[in-house]
Amino acid sequence: MFRRRVSAVLRRGAAMRTINTETHRIPLTKIVATIGPASEEIDPLTRCVAAGLNVMRVNFSHATIEEFHLRRKNLRATSRGGLCGIMLDTKGPEIRMGGLRVCKETGNRKAKVVMKAGSELLLTKDIAFDGASDEKTLYVAYPPLAEKLQPGAKVLLDDGLISLRVIESNANGTVLTEVLNTSEIGERKGVNLPGIITGLPPLSEKDQEDIRFGIEHDIDMVAASFVRSGEGVREIRKHIAACHAQYAAQPEITPQPLIISKIESTEALDNLEEIVAESDGIMVARGDLGVEIPIEQVVTWQKEIVALCVALGKPVVVATQMLESMQANPRPTRAEVADVTNAVLEQADAVMLSGESANGKYPDVSVAMQQAIIRHVEEWAAVNPSLASGSAPEVAVPVTEPQQLAMAVCTLADDANVSCIIVEERGDGKMARAVSACRSSVPVVVQSASLKVCRQLSLFRGVVPVHDTGPLSIAAAFAALQLDFSYADATAVLIDAACTIRVVNLSEC
Numbered sequence: 001m002f003r004r005r006v007s008a009v010l011r012r013g014a015a016m017r018t019i020n021t022e023t024h025r026i027p028l029t030k031i032v033a034t035i036g037p038a039s040e041e042i043d044p045l046t047r048c049v050a051a052g053l054n055v056m057r058v059n060f061s062h063a064t065i066e067e068f069h070l071r072r073k074n075l076r077a078t079s080r081g082g083l084c085g086i087m088l089d090t091k092g093p094e095i096r097m098g099g100l101r102v103c104k105e106t107g108n109r110k111a112k113v114v115m116k117a118g119s120e121l122l123l124t125k126d127i128a129f130d131g132a133s134d135e136k137t138l139y140v141a142y143p144p145l146a147e148k149l150q151p152g153a154k155v156l157l158d159d160g161l162i163s164l165r166v167i168e169s170n171a172n173g174t175v176l177t178e179v180l181n182t183s184e185i186g187e188r189k190g191v192n193l194p195g196i197i198t199g200l201p202p203l204s205e206k207d208q209e210d211i212r213f214g215i216e217h218d219i220d221m222v223a224a225s226f227v228r229s230g231e232g233v234r235e236i237r238k239h240i241a242a243c244h245a246q247y248a249a250q251p252e253i254t255p256q257p258l259i260i261s262k263i264e265s266t267e268a269l270d271n272l273e274e275i276v277a278e279s280d281g282i283m284v285a286r287g288d289l290g291v292e293i294p295i296e297q298v299v300t301w302q303k304e305i306v307a308l309c310v311a312l313g314k315p316v317v318v319a320t321q322m323l324e325s326m327q328a329n330p331r332p333t334r335a336e337v338a339d340v341t342n343a344v345l346e347q348a349d350a351v352m353l354s355g356e357s358a359n360g361k362y363p364d365v366s367v368a369m370q371q372a373i374i375r376h377v378e379e380w381a382a383v384n385p386s387l388a389s390g391s392a393p394e395v396a397v398p399v400t401e402p403q404q405l406a407m408a409v410c411t412l413a414d415d416a417n418v419s420c421i422i423v424e425e426r427g428d429g430k431m432a433r434a435v436s437a438c439r440s441s442v443p444v445v446v447q448s449a450s451l452k453v454c455r456q457l458s459l460f461r462g463v464v465p466v467h468d469t470g471p472l473s474i475a476a477a478f479a480a481l482q483l484d485f486s487y488a489d490a491t492a493v494l495i496d497a498a499c500t501i502r503v504v505n506l507s508e509c
Contacts, residue, residue, distance in 0.1 A: 120136075
């Protein structure tokens with residue numbers, strides 16, 4: 001074991017002795033963009049990829065099988081889409097309200113009821129009220145509801161649109177609550193129980209089938225919703241392994257999909273370190289997290305989660321409402337620009353777009369805006385390291401051979417002020433991931449014979465994957481950066497398949 005300060009890693013990423021403007025045309029922070037009805041056709045999706053999309057997220061809370069096939073086919077048809085990763089985001093185990101009587105009686109599934117502040121609302125597990133619920137009695141599909149809720153506890157409906165305070169829990173399984181604010185609400189909305197250990201399984205039946213389908217159709221990573229513990233991650237991995245062995249093409253040589261655990265509950269925060277340790281990556285899912293915890297705590301928790309992931313070398317995605325106003329407007333608010341800026345300065349591996357790219361009026365413009373912010377912030381941080389870097393607590397991590405080699409590579413790269421790092425990856429991506437985790441200030445070009453490895457690496461900070469089954473090509477590595485190297489002394493630090501480290505020159509190509 002060894003101890004290192006996260007701040008040292010942050011300083012390495014921020015510090016460049018002499019700014020290389022050619023190198024800094026390559027963004028280090030990646031973009032995960034949700035593709036939906038507004039962007040799934042070939043033309044808008046091509047523009048999104050050209051604007052900077054690295055990973056396509058498909059939200060299986062809403063997407064159909066037909067929509068997945070369309071989005072996957074169109075992504076692969078774009079000029080750079082062959083190396084973009086595909087992230088399947090599960091719906092996750094959840095608690096929901098039942099159907100409303102007004103919807104059943106009118107035939108209008110969008111009908112709503114009004115719940116008024118100060119009124120009493122009885123929550124019941126009696127399924128007879130599914131389709132017969134109203135503003136006085138509401139069916140909740142969670143049998144142990146009365147066992148879990150004590151007087152004074154909070155219950156949130158529809159992402160916190162309506163707040164309830166528990167008055168009493170009854171032996172018959174009902175829970176009497178007081179409505180704390182007036183609002184309309186539709187049927188079958190989500191129910192949050194902040195601070196309650198719900199005991200829900202890590203995967204619902206739908207999640208299990210969606211993951212099986214995704215593996216059969218070559219997904220690269222699974223964003224696992226409502227992860228609550230390290231044991232939950234292990235159960236998800238067991239299911240993925242079984243599906244991979246049965247449904248993946250060439251499972252013996254193809255890596256399994258990465259598990260990106262979504263942190264979105266107080267229980268997950270309580271078990272954060274074990275979840276990060278068991279996962280391949282983390283997503284700071286600020287939507288549900290902002291319902292579960294006081295909203296003023298969301299940003300400080302984001303900083304803690306990102307810092308922990310940086311320290312442990314795990315990729316981390318910051319998600320939810322980053323450019324939310326761009327669903328309707330061609331320009332973001334200043335606060336949204338600041339939000340993306342902070343995630344980049346924290347050295348998150350990726351920032352994510354949700355409704356902005358899936359359902360908004362300006363999907364590709366949103367991707368381009370996020371890319372523009374990333375480019376500016378990274379270039380600014382390179383020439384203002386004292387303003388960009390921060391302090392963080394010490395975290396103990398084990399030193400593996402790839403980690404030791406990666407730290408040597410990145411230290412040499414920063415000392416020699418090279419244009420990039422080149423990794424000859426002949427395994428499942430471990431060396432490339434270790435180099436990315438060191439947060440070098442230059443891009444990491446990774447040549448791999450595995451297309452799956454290349455697509456998975458599309459999520460990792462600074463990595464530029466090159467799919468090539470032939471011998472290592474330094475010229476191809478420089479070409480992947482798409483820079484105009486007009487000078488003969490462009491250099492890179494190379495770590496080859498034999499783990500030999502050396503500095504190479506463009507003139508050697």
